Amino acid sequence: MKFTPYLYHGPQSSVTVRFTGPDGTEQEKDIMLYPGLSIELPSEHEYTQTLIAQKLLTPLAPVAKTVKGEAKTKEQKDDGR
Numbered sequence: 001m002k003f004t005p006y007l008y009h010g011p012q013s014s015v016t017v018r019f020t021g022p023d024g025t026e027q028e029k030d031i032m033l034y035p036g037l038s039i040e041l042p043s044e045h046e047y048t049q050t051l052i053a054q055k056l057l058t059p060l061a062p063v064a065k066t067v068k069g070e071a072k073t074k075e076q077k078d079d080g081r
Helices: 046-053 065-078
Strands: 003-008 013-020 026-033 038-042 057-059
Touching: 003 046, 013 038, 013 046, 026 038, 038 046, 046 057
Parallel strands: none
Antiparallel strands: 003 038, 003 057, 013 026
């Protein structure tokens, strides 16, 4: 199951999500949900879909690896390097 980053908008809470891992075994993950913070949840999981329907989750765009490289380059230029 693919994990996707979301921004959580609800009250502080926690949940244990059960899902099938890449090797086909049943797995569990304990997740703490804090308002205003990002969290990775399995995108196709029933619980995730419920939170989206209740407008408690907003999908976040994945950060491209090249962005970090560009930020590092800008930082080096600012230091006079």
